[in-house]
Amino acid sequence: MTTLKSVLAAIGVAILMVLGAFGLGRFRGREQAEEKSDRQRTEEKAASAEAVAKRRVEATKEASNVQQNVNRMPDDDVDRELRDNWTRKG
DSSP states (O other), X not given: OHHHHHHHHHHHHHHHHHHHXXXXXXXXXXXXXXXXHHHHHHXXXXXXXXXXXXXXXXXXXXXXXXXXXXXXXXXXXXXXXHHXXXXXXX
């Protein structure tokens, strides 16, 4: 009877060790996945912020170019160009 209890106790301990190792591995894997997703989100935010900054710079340059062109043009040419090319969006 004592050997049966010892064998059952050893089997129980082995099962608990396997389950503990599985739980620990799962926890570490989840932790690594969360770190990876956080890092990826940070990189995506940085990339989108950089893209927004580039678009703003390009829009500012284009607006400056248009303003310079309009300043050099006679008023009649500006009026004609607006009538020919400008349409309201919407």
